[in-house]
Amino acid sequence: MPSESLTSMENGAAADTAAAIRNYVRANMTALRDVDLRDDDNFFEKGFVTSIFAMQMLDFIESTFGIEVPDDRITLQNFSSIDSMTRMVGELKHAAGE
Amino acid sequence: MRQVSEEQTRDPVVRARLFAEHELADRAGEFDRTGRLPRDVIRKMADEGLLGAAVPKRWGGHGLDPLAYGELTESVGKACASTRALLTVHTSLVCETLAERASDRLKGKYLTDLATGRRIGCFALSEAEAGSDAASVTTRYVKKGDIFVLDGRKKWISFAGIADLLLVFANDNGVSSAFLVERDMPGVEIHPMSGFLGNRATHIAEVSFTDVEVPAENLVSGIGLGFGFVANTALFHGRYSIAWAGVAIAQAALEVMCAYATEREQFGTRIGSHQLVQKMVADAVTQVAAARELCRRAGRLRLERSTDAVMATNIAKYFSSTIAQQVTSDAVQVLGGNGCWDQYPAERLFREAKILEIIEGTSQLQQLMIADYGYKKFAVRSRGGEDEVL
Incomplete structure (x- = not known):
């Protein structure tokens, strides 16, 4: 079990990751719809973003967090919500020893 | 014709320009009339490394950066739009997409052959009822054990005739999956099409798939990633190529227009001295320069892998195809009757330019x-007494 301080650091990192992803998603959502975006919303199903968004999101994650998303992680499910992307980034960073 | 040093002739971009000037420019009209891009031209493109220009060296390409590849595309496109279309389809839509989205195993199986020109690739997305609404394709696949079975029909597929x-x-x-x-897989049938406004030498065809069994390893990326990731990656690259194609055609038309205006005499003077002709030339010079800079901006952002590159590419494609x-159109106007005659290049350039406003996402899209x-970047809304740029 991780120490309390380590857990706190991990939670902080996850919060930072989620915030960065949330800001990027908000900046790229279709402009003419007033939506209240939740972190567990599937924005493809809800039509918040255009079709090209998934590709942009992949580039954003790789360039912002300095990670390479392996082929088997590139699934619509992993890119469908802020929560799922935050989780994936955390796991990939953890696997890279960060 | 510009002189080049020995060192410059090793530069792929310079070599592409020389190839375009020596091998393509004088034959573009012939390709357009006969409706075919001869094999010897494609072979020379392969020999010059053009077909893998933007493909990483690891996979047999030249590994050109986006700016150099754009300049190369302009050189080829200025000489011949149909030949440039092969770069757009084969190199940008297919090779660059596989380089980014395919597994190493799939790249090893196909990408090196494509980059070196041993195989020609084409991009089969459009259907009779799925043009701009590309996500609505009706071609179906079913997974059966270790294979996928494809059934359906694609339409307007450039280079399908020879791919x-x-x-x-x-x-x-x-x-959606990719x-x-x-071509030789049982159940694949190619039906050449003709009668097009432009891109006449791009071997456009319909392709039908009847119970075509495709090995599971030929799936690109993964199940469900066809449109969102693979097609959009391809269109991102294709639009960049088309943006440079617009610069290329406009530059060619500008040169035709200027050469004619400084030679042709009417009313006892060269027509270039008439102010209304000068207006068309001035507009063309300005528009071509602006379009080229938008393309370079998109190229720089792509080089930086900036997330702004997508919109910069859309803007460049929209602007350059429009201008x-x-x-x-102005080149045809300046050349008058000769502009409407296929013994001069203006009418061909005019037809080719129209195509750019439609392919790889219409101007309206x-x-x-x-x-x-624009709404997201520039709308300023007042929320809670504070202005916020969304």
């Missing part, structure tokens, strides 16, 4: 995306 490998998009109950299909139409970007 060895097709990047095909299909749906399974709304789940596959590499070999290509305007400049080529670009406008929708650019407007949405």
